[in-house]
Amino acid sequence: MTRVDPTLTSEPNDLGDTAITPSVTPVLVPASRYTSPDFAALEEERLWPHVWQIACTVDHVPEPGDFYEYRCGRLSVIVVRGDDGSLRAFQNVCRHRGNSICQGSGSGLSGLRCPYHHWSWDLDGNLREVPSRKGFGPGLRNEEFGLFRAQVDTWGPLVFVNLDLTAAPLGEFLEGLVDDTTWAHLDEFHAVAATITPVQSNWKVVAEGFSETYHIQGIHSEMLGSVDDVHAPQRLWGLHGASYQHYGVASPRLGRASSDDDVWKSFIVSQGGRMGIDDPATPLPPIPTGQTVRDVIAEQIRVHQAASGVDLSDYSTVRITQLCQYNLFPNLTVLVQADMVAAIVARPGASVDEAEFVLIALYRSAPGAKVPRITDSAVEDSTYLGLVMSQDCTLLRTAQRGLHQPGLEHLAISSEECRIINLHRNLERHLGIVPSELRPIGA
Ligand code: FES
Ligand SMILES: [Fe+2]
Incomplete structure (x- = not known):
């Protein structure tokens, strides 16, 4: 099949979408941001102790007395559910x-x-108990030795913390994301798996790998x-960005020659699990008159979910097959679909060249279903994460090695990669980098 350059054509696709990209100037980003221990130290001092970040899900701590230790580099926060359920x-x-x-x-x-x-x-x-208390003298007052609080709040099933007690509340931090996801009823989703995979790249390489569709x-x-x-x-808000991608249709890069069978097969290979189908040889069911292969895929997903007691009949073909990808500053990508949500987190590692790739899979639960407490699994081998995620993880090591080559002083970021540019703008704001080091390409 001949690939075409879609930039040669600007007409909308069959769904009426055109490539709307916020007007963001393409820029050069210093490569040292990914390789310099000094830059990582600046992030450690000025970013991580002051920004909202996802720690876990409510399903990690569903009952009073449940706790979860969240680590981000050297920072460690205990999330605990109290006797009052909070x-x-x-x-x-x-x-x-x-x-x-x-x-x-x-x-x-x-x-x-x-x-x-x-x-x-x-x-x-x-504070309630100190063994051999006498030795500390009468000056040790319980009210002065409580644990240091951190802010904690939720967005749907996702639990966020912020060590900075003066930071604006989570609701404000989330900007337009709550309104933009109302249709999905995020509270109905529960985590079914959470994996942590060590990767050999800076955390920003991970986050940026889930901030553009250019690499597909x-x-x-x-x-x-x-x-x-x-x-x-x-679209871009202030801190965060989003992309809305249609699945169940062929890429314009493939030209007009893609058949319905090609679309069906590609969907099975890349995300057939959503339909409960993993054999690419599974034939495409007959397409009812007036419908498309996309409608057939959506219906298969509805049928698959119905088998678990989840009713998606109120969700249209577009809602079921469109992927809403939210990139939250600084290190979280949330993929929202009608049947599933995924949270992809890039946590800084022990050095500037290491990170933790955290993947949390959430599914809509049947009404009244008992949801067990979830624990993280350590996954060393990213092939376990499935074809697409594994391809993303494999790339991280080569990307980081390349960033260390002395000839590379800057990365060139296009306006299509506007969510990456937005990340760096906000990073500069948090780190106090003035004037901006982001130079327009060609300036
Ligand atoms: S009780 Fe001594 S360090 Fe905690
Ligand atoms: Fe990818």
Whole structure:
């Protein structure tokens, strides 16, 4: 099949979409932002302790006494569900000599106790017990040695924390995202899997890999048969951005020659699990008169979900086959579809060349379904994450190695990659980089 350059044509696709890209000037971004320990240190000082970031899901901490330790580089935060059912978050540090209080996740806590010398607090962070207390003298007052609180709040099933108590609330941070996702009823989704995979790249390489569709024609060619990667409109709020991609249609890059069978096969190869079909040889069911292969795919997804008691009959073909991709500053991508949501998190690693790739899969639950507490799984081998995610992860190592080559001083970012440019603009704002180091290409 001959590929065509879609930039040669600007007509809308069959769904009426044209490639709406916010007017953002293409820029050069310093490569050192991905490789310099000094830049990572600046992020550690000025970004991570002050920004809202996803820690876990409500399904990690569904019951009173459940806790989850969230780590971001050196930062560690305990998210705990209190006896009153409310979520609370604390810096994970003992007020005696600074030991970390909790590790990992668990349940059944009636209080928080430091394992070192057994100082303990209630689930509201109030100090309640100090062994051999006399030795600390009469000046040790419980009210002055509570745990350090962090802000905690939720967006649907996603739990966010912010160590900065002066930061604006989460609702304000989320800008237009709550309104933009009302149709999806995010509260109905629950996490069914959460994996953490160590990767050999800077966290921004990970985040940026999920902030544009430009690379689909590069590393996900199997998807081209079933996604319009060209006409996907994008939008930017202040901090965050979005892209709305139609699936179940062929990419304009393939020309007009794609058959319905090609679209069907490509959809199975790249995301057949959503239809409960994984064999690409599965024949395309007959397409009812007046419908398209896209309608058939949407119906298969409805049928597959119905088998688990989830009713998607109120969701149109467009809602079911369109992917709404939200890029939240600084390191979270949320993929919203009618049947599933995925949260992709890029956490900084132990060095500027390392990160953690966190993938949380959420599905809509049947009404009244019992949802078990979820725990993270460590996944060393990204092939486990499926074809597309595995392709994304494989690329991270080569991308990071390339960024270290002395000839590369800047990355060239196009206006189509506007969500990456927005990330760097906001990064500069948070890190206090003035004047901007982002130079228009050709200036
Ligand atoms: S460091 Fe925590 S009780 Fe001593
Ligand atoms: Fe990708």
